[in-house]
Amino acid sequence: EAGVAQSPRYKIIEKRQSVAFWCNPISGHATLYWYQQILGQGPKLLIQFQNNGVVDDSQLPKDRFSAERLKGVDSTLKIQPAKLEDSAVYLCASSLTDRGADSPLHFGNGTRLTVT
Amino acid sequence: QKEVEQDPGPLSVPEGAIVSLNCTYSNSAFQYFMWYRQYSRKGPELLMYTYSSGNKEDGRFTAQVDKSSKYISLFIRDSQPSDSATYLCAIRQWYSGGYQKVTFGTGTKLQVIP
Numbered sequence: 001e002a003g004v005a006q007s008p009r010y011k012i013i014e015k016r017q018s019v020a021f022w023c024n025p026i027s028g029h030a031t032l033y034w035y036q037q038i039l040g041q042g043p044k045l046l047i048q049f050q051n052n053g054v055v056d057d058s059q060l061p062k063d064r065f066s067a068e069r070l071k072g073v074d075s076t077l078k079i080q081p082a083k084l085e086d087s088a089v090y091l092c093a094s095s096l097t098d099r100g101a102d103s104p105l106h107f108g109n110g111t112r113l114t115v116t
Numbered sequence: 117q118k119e120v121e122q123d124p125g126p127l128s129v130p131e132g133a134i135v136s137l138n139c140t141y142s143n144s145a146f147q148y149f150m151w152y153r154q155y156s157r158k159g160p161e162l163l164m165y166t167y168s169s170g171n172k173e174d175g176r177f178t179a180q181v182d183k184s185s186k187y188i189s190l191f192i193r194d195s196q197p198s199d200s201a202t203y204l205c206a207i208r209q210w211y212s213g214g215y216q217k218v219t220f221g222t223g224t225k226l227q228v229i230p
Contacts, residue, residue: 004159033218040124042204042220043160055215091159095216104150105206105218107159 002026004108006092012114018080021111025073025094031055032069033105034077035091043091049075082115089113119143120207122221131230135192139205139221142186148208148216149181151190154223155201163203164190195228202226 005024013019025032031050035043046065048055051072060067064083069075079086089112093105122139129135137151148167152160164179166172172179180189188207192199202223208216 031215035220040222042120042122042222045217045219048215048217050215055211055213056217093159103216104162104165105160107161109157109159112157 004092004094004106006090006108006111008111009109010112010114012116013082015084015115016081018078019082019113020076020078021090021092021113023075023077023092023108025075025092026096026106028096029094029106030072030097031095031103032075033093033095034067034075035093037089037091037110039088046077046090079113082113084115087113087115119219120205120221122205123224124222126225126227128227128229129195131195131197131228133195133228135190135195135199135226135228137190137192137203137205137224137226139188139207140186141188141207143207143209144183144186146186146207146209149179149188150206150208150218151177151179152204152206152220153201154204160204160220192226195226197228197230200227 034046037043047057049069067077089110091110093107095103150165151163153163154160169183176193178191202225204223205221
């Protein structure tokens with residue numbers, strides 16, 4: 001079973017520029033998550049999709065962050081304009097479903113963003 | 117108060133030691149408890165999960181949950197240098213619509229010295 005794929009692995013941009021991250025979840029996984037992990041901290045949920053609908057985006061800074069999941073498969077996360085405090089690893093995860101005890105999250109290796 | 121609290125460490129132990137990693141949580145509605153391991157520059161990977169009080173064992177790893185104290189632990193026996201990683205506790209709660217929300221602790225960085 002192929003894992004969660006993310007690209008790019010690394011990105012360096014200047015503040016006020018825009019950036020986009022891509023995620024391809026495990027085949028058949030209905031739920032997709034974007035987490036932000038700042039150095040030394042645990043992952044923080046930004047947005048959660050069930051198929052192509054949004055379940056939770058309460059912690060997404062909507063004035064600068066946007067995300068979509070077209071056709072319930074791949075997803076993109078965009079930041080525009082970026083701020084210095086957006087420097088972090090952006091992790092994508094997927095789960096088979098989001099109900100039931102046997103639906104753990106499977107993570108990609110993340111995109112490491114540095115904003116200068 | 118954070119929903120999940122975890123001592124960030126770092127924790128440094130000699131090879132072969134027993135390691136104890138701990139988390140506390142605030143919401144008694146939490147039902148499903150997980151431990152993830154994260155190697156440097158990698159995504160977290162699921163190590164163990166449990167949804168009841170008591171112990172669950174898997175090889176050298178034991179997950180322990182005490183719901184009355186809102187306290188969860190991960191024990192690693194005979195620790196190996198390959199266990200050097202950050203360990204994240206994670207807790208699931210349900211949204212009103214029946215969807216799961218997974219909240220992570222800050223992670224404890226463990227180093228096992230040969």
